[in-house]
Amino acid sequence: MEIEQRCPPGQIGTGKAFGTFGELLQGREASTQRDFLVTLPIERYARATFHPDPHALHVTVHPACKEKSRRLAQALLEYFSLPPGGVLTLQSELPAGKGLASSSADLVATARAVCSCFRVALPLPQLAAFMCQIEPSDGVMYPGIVAFYHREGRLRNFLGFLPPLTILGIDEGNEIDTLAFNTIPKPFTAADEHEYQALLTRLTLAIQQRDLHTIGQITTRSAILNQKLNPKRTLYDVLRISEEIGCPGVVVAHSGTCIGLLLARDGPDYHQQLALGRRHLALLTDDILTYHTLDFSQLRIKGVHRVARNDY
Structure with a gap:
């Protein structure tokens, strides 16, 4: 699956990502000794907007406390060999520090905004790897219920x-x-x-x-x-x-x-x-x-592999 975006007029990118209410299950597998979680997506979102600035040498973020998102945006611009400057703005319906995947949702929304702005595609496993370099993350880049190795940033499997x-x-x-x-x-x-x-x-x-x-x-x-x-x-x-x-x-x-x-x-x-x-x-x-909980009924029609953009 890939994040595939289209650039709106004026080269402004937007993205959003859902949160979760904790986890259906979280623990460690005996067979692999790997920590995992199972997501519980909810109808609350983080939203991001990215405005590129050809005269700036780095990304600035609003609010300033969203430093993790700024780091991800900067890393993605470098990864795609894109101009390094821009303004990232985040708004969230997910309170921080409560276990609702607020930080992970910020990061996914940020990636989607950057990809939207420049019409680039980023495979979701690659996004998860970028996020894991910043912090352990929930699997909110994947639609539906997934089992996710959060300390490694790797999908275990899609559950339904x-x-x-x-x-x-x-x-x-x-x-x-x-x-x-x-x-x-x-x-x-x-x-x-x-x-x-x-x-x-x-x-x-x-x-x-x-x-x-x-x-x-x-x-x-x-x-x-x-x-x-x-x-x-x-x-x-x-x-x-x-x-x-x-x-x-x-x-x-x-x-x-x-x-x-x-x-x-x-x-x-x-x-x-x-x-x-x-x-x-x-x-x-x-x-x-x-x-x-989030209604993924459209995914059942479109197929999971087709919807990995800003739909959810």
Whole structure:
């Protein structure tokens, strides 16, 4: 798959990329000893605009705190032997440090804006490699649900699509630096690694079968296993709510601060579960998060290999 863009008039490039609500599953494979995650794309985006400046010698970025995106834009200009100057502007619906892939989405949107501006094509594995030189990244450059080796920036495999879900969530506060978090040694036992491998095998089949009951069991188990790495103080309260309202399960940002309930939007009890979930979560927080998973129905028609631009 490639990022293939077309240059708008005036040589201004635009790009966007979705975020994720944490991960369906995150752990380590026993067979390969490689850390992996499984994405959960949501309808929240980072957007980038790139204005080339033939008189500038480097890229400037707005806001200035988006230094990682500036570095990627500069690296891509050098890689394609393009003029080195320009202005990169980013806007995001994804709060930073919460485990919603805000930084990865910024980087993907940046790459798409640069490629759009100059009508160049960048293979997605190459983009992932560029991103990994900056920080471990989520697989948000790939549409659909994917298993991704985030520390290496490599796609493991494409898993498929989910039925439409709503996530009712809590942000437990503060921010987590993904780069720093990924340097912490993970205390996985051999038993943990074998369990993660088995969970990934089950999740792959459950996604293919659109089996939300099993998917919820796996996301919940992954949340519990993650307590030894990045504990959520409200996890067992949210688990109790999940059981009381009968939703598929709980999902967490494994390297972030968010935790949520998974609700099936096309389920017969959706509206009742939504109301009950909000009522119960209101006892834990004054600010209930509401996200919706991304609808990839167009991809099922076009085919995954055709859509790798700014469509999502």
